[in-house]
Amino acid sequence: MIQRPTSRPAQGAETDTAAHADIDEALRCAAARAAEAAEAPAAAGTIVDGTVERVVGDPAASCLFATAVPDGMSDGIGSRADERHEGSPETWTVVSYGAGDRRRVGLVVAGDPPDELGAARLETVALDLARAVLEAEERRRTDRLDRLLATARQVAESLDVETVLSSIVRDATTLLGADSGDILLWDRERDVLRVVAVWNFGPEIFGLELAFGDGVSTQAILAGRTIEVPDYRTYAHRARALDAYDFGAVLCAPLVVRGEAIGAINVHAHADRRTFARGADDILAAFAGHAAIAIDHARRYENEVRLAATLAEANDEMARSLTVQQRLAEQVLLGNGLDGIATVLAEHLGRRVVIQDDVHRLIAGAAPDAGEGWRELVDADADGADRRSRVERDAFAIAIRVGAEVAGHLLLSSDADLGPIDRALVDVATTGVALEFAKQRAAAEVEERLRGEAIADLLSGAYTSEEAIAARAARLGHDLSQPHDLIVIDVAPLGVAEDAMASEGDTDRLRRAFQVVRERLTGRAPRSLASQHLGSIVVLAGSSRHAADGRALADELRTALDAAIGGASATVVMGDRCRRPAEYAPAFRLARDVLDLLLRLGRRGGTVAAADIGPYGLLLRASSRDDLEAFADRALAPLIEHDRTHGGELVPTLRAYLEEDRVQRRVAARCFIHVNTVVYRVRRIEELLGVDLADPSVVFDLTLALRIRDLLAEPVATPRAPAARTDAVSRR
Secondary structure: OOOOOOOOOOHHHHHHHHHHHHHHHHHHHHHHHHHHHHOOOEEEEEEEOOEEEEEEEOHHHHHOHHHHOOOOOOOEEEEEEOOOOOOOOOEEEEEEEEOOOOEEEEEEEEOOOOOHHHHHHHHHHHHHHHHHHHHHHHHHHHHHHHHHHHHHHHHHHOOOHHHHHHHHHHHHHHHOOOOEEEEEEEEOOOOEEEEEEEEOOOHHHOOOEEEOOOOHHHHHHHHOOOEEEOOHHHOOOOOHHHHHHOEEEEEEEEEEEOOEEEEEEEEEEEOOOOOOOOOHHHHHHHHHHHHHHHHHHHHHHHHHHHHHHHHHHHHHHHHHHHHHHHHHHHHHHOOOHHHHHHHHHHHHHOOOEEEEEOOOOEEEEEOOOOOOHHHHHOOOHHHHHHHHHHHHHHOEEEEEEEOOEEEEEEEEOOOOOOOHHHHHHHHHHHHHHHHHHHHHHHHHHHHHHHHHHHHHHHHHOOOOOHHHHHHHHHHOOOOOOOOEEEEEEEEEEOOOOHHHHHOHHHHHHHHHHHHHHHHHHHHHOOOOEEEEEOOEEEEEEEOOOOHHHHHHHHHHHHHHHHHHOOOEEEEEEEEEEEOOHHHHHHHHHHHHHHHHHHHHOOOOOEEEEHHHHOOHHHHHHOOOHHHHHHHHHHHHHHHHHHHHHHOOOHHHHHHHHHHOOOOHHHHHHHHOOOHHHHHHHHHHHHHHHOOOOOOHHHHHHHHHHHHHHHHHOOOOOOOOOOOOHHHHHHHO
């Protein structure tokens, strides 16, 4: 279906129509005056570049106008005769004058040449006609100039590029007498031409995109000049998308900014029109220049506005950054700690924040809404492995370093869309967190040093009075008037000599072990006191009424250390329970002696009570491992061999017999056997060893041998209850 642009009244078109009407009126008046002056048929007309533009007057005279007023005729009056045109007068008079660079006006009067007075009148009429045509053309040129100047003023005054371009294409269309017009801009990245302004078109064409290469606009851009197409329907480069508009003549001028084409302006005529007035290309080029300037101004203005907005945003961000930095510094200076830093950072970043220590224990957290959403970053275990994987993928972790060591971690829920200012804030917060960790570490080191000095003095007895050392401990938050179980712990790798503890690796291992002990004590025995002393970890455990609780705590500490310190073995010695400051030094010396004995004998791992060694420790410390092993073997070898061969329980029974002061009834209860079985086994032991268990020296030797076995190897298990009564009977 053929579409035509919608007609609209236009001021420029009215101006051109008025100018043409003035010329037509001047021609009618001139033809009438010439006929009156010559008393003969007459016609008046105009010729542009040798082509008749318009003729008014007597039909016969009008037919002669094209041949009677040649373009090269000089100004003035003349007469001619012609017999070639049947029905035309044989002679006529011609008066012609130039009316501008390209236009001439003329009068044709049929009949014989006029007299002198008549000729003068005809010249007067011709001159008046020339003046009237020149005035009409001048008015039209003035109107066009005014329109161009108005367009230029609008370009200079307005920053609304859409309105300015619409005005330009409207003025160009109306001033050139076209039916429609448009402006297209070249998108170099996408290589398309897009319609950005139209006049006398339906809304469907606005925003239309043409591939660069289609249409006259591309050719004008490539040529860098105005191009006129007489009939767009037959144009070789026409854009097929515009076929429905049935264009005839099309005039196109490129928009050029600083030597670079950015688009084109087009004016279109209906299919029944094949040309534009002379000079139209220059006028359209002028409008194209205005459009290019308007677009360039608009782009510069947009860039300035964008730059201003960017600078304003940067200033706002800088002000916000300074405010946040000040608040972060206040958190550190005012002692609000890591909770305050996390709160400020979460509020200004709009992200959940979590602070952890070097082993990823939770220290502080905050959310933008002051809620508990930050816990999702660390509470992954509650929802299983899938949740844990998601948290690890989404969270953004930053290592907090104090010196060369990692002191903790700062977690953000995400680092997406973090701008340079926000990243700078994170850096500032990281520094603040590092300062807090350094403060805490310094405070902990001071407290630890004071605690270590107090414990060292307590364990060595280097204090002026019990009241003085109790007061020092009280200032550290500990009450020495309450009973404490003394525990000494040694941590060393398996198979490494004792002096290896002095190495740097063992120092780190001891420090890590000390942290494990303190963590376990925090939850298990919060009233306990721990310190590193003489290469060991000393624990003053707040005790309960039951001694078994102290032994259970010692076992828990050893288990935790074995699990945390890979490839190492923890040896724990339970000292005596201390109820007053004066009891700590001897208890520590005894526990330390037992620990040294165990290490010297190569016994690492396990938990040993110092009371179990008792006075035997004096003898054991004076002998070598080989001597002790030889003594134990000589004393117990027959029993050990008997139990190995017959699956007996003589060694455990001997242990119970000696530890229960040789009371047969208590031994039977302890071993879950009958008293008669105890009597039988005691006799069998005496037979195999060739001794009398009533002899105190024999009791001493055998007890010492059992203690040696306990120190050199895993303790021998206590006797098991018999599977059935018949077993005990059969052994008897």
